[in-house]
Amino acid sequence: MILEILSVGLIxxxxxxxxxxxxxxxxxxxxxTFFLTALLYAFNGALFVAIFQFxxxxxxxxxxxxxxxxxxxxxxxxxxxNLLLIxxxxxxxxxxxxxLSISETPAALSGISFGEALWDxxxxxxxxxxxxxxxVALGIVIVLHEKRKGEK
Amino acid sequence: xDYVILSLILLAIGIYGLLTKRxxxxxxxxxxxxxxxxxLNFVMLVPSLGKGLGEAFLILAFSxxxxxxxxxxxxxxxxxxxxxxxxxxxxxKIEQEKEEAVKVSEVEA
Numbered sequence: 001m002i003l004e005i006l007s008v009g010l011i012x013x014x015x016x017x018x019x020x021x022x023x024x025x026x027x028x029x030x031x032x033t034f035f036l037t038a039l040l041y042a043f044n045g046a047l048f049v050a051i052f053q054f055x056x057x058x059x060x061x062x063x064x065x066x067x068x069x070x071x072x073x074x075x076x077x078x079x080x081x082n083l084l085l086i087x088x089x090x091x092x093x094x095x096x097x098x099x100l101s102i103s104e105t106p107a108a109l110s111g112i113s114f115g116e117a118l119w120d121x122x123x124x125x126x127x128x129x130x131x132x133x134x135x136v137a138l139g140i141v142i143v144l145h146e147k148r149k150g151e152k
Numbered sequence: 153x154d155y156v157i158l159s160l161i162l163l164a165i166g167i168y169g170l171l172t173k174r175x176x177x178x179x180x181x182x183x184x185x186x187x188x189x190x191x192l193n194f195v196m197l198v199p200s201l202g203k204g205l206g207e208a209f210l211i212l213a214f215s216x217x218x219x220x221x222x223x224x225x226x227x228x229x230x231x232x233x234x235x236x237x238x239x240x241x242x243x244x245k246i247e248q249e250k251e252e253a254v255k256v257s258e259v260e261a
Contacts, residue, residue: 010158011161014162015165018165018181023177023178026177026181027181030181033185034188037191041195044196046198048210049210056218059218060221067177070232093161093165094158096161097161115204116204121208122205125212126212129215129216133215136219136222136223
């Protein structure tokens with residue numbers, strides 16, 4: 001029962017994050033989405049994932065709150081009627097997830113350790129991701145260098 | 153309850169926001185929702201994938217998500233500093249006005 005309630009809350013907060021007009025409220029709704037997702041993971045026994053979700057979500061939200069505050073222009077207020085409508089739409093959208101089900105895929109790759117999976121099965125992804133992170137870091141260095149040059 | 157459908161609904165909400173919202177911060181929120189949907193899908197498929205592969209997928213999904221967030225936020229701040237707005241419609245208008253001004257100056261020259 002609690003998982004169903006969490007799922008409904010998750011969909012409602014996702015709808016609010018998209019439909020609320022003011023940026024800060026939208027980010028607050030996104031915080032709710034992250035929090036409920038982490039709770040959903042924790043109640044399904046995936047504590048490792050829940051902790052990761054909390055950590056990544058907290059970092060993202062801290063930056064988002066700052067930039068949301070900085071970038072928000074003349075806010076338009078969402079009326080109570082619209083808020084109610086968004087909540088109802090969220091509840092309706094979450095119903096298929098609760099009442100429908102897709103047959104589960106057979107257990108094929110159980111028994112593989114994390115290290116094996118990461119380095120044997122997903123090695124290319126890991127290496128490519130390393131390249132992406134390196135490229136981002138290099139890009140930041142170049143941008144900062146150009147900026148400093150321009151200031152001089 | 154089916155988590156595949158739940159993540160599909162989250163994905164649909166994210167894509168809707170990505171296509172309809174004009175504010176760049178809302179676009180970013182939509183991208184975050186899409187990433188959350190993908191991660192939820194990976195996590196809930198762990199019983200059929202095996203714990204190790206599930207955790208590996210998860211690490212990759214989270215690190216990609218964080219990279220994407222960093223790049224989008226950096227672009228957002230740069231665009232806002234350069235143009236003074238974060239509305240996509242206003243940005244398009246500014247660019248069109250710039251192009252028109254360049255064409256007029258070329259014709260005059």
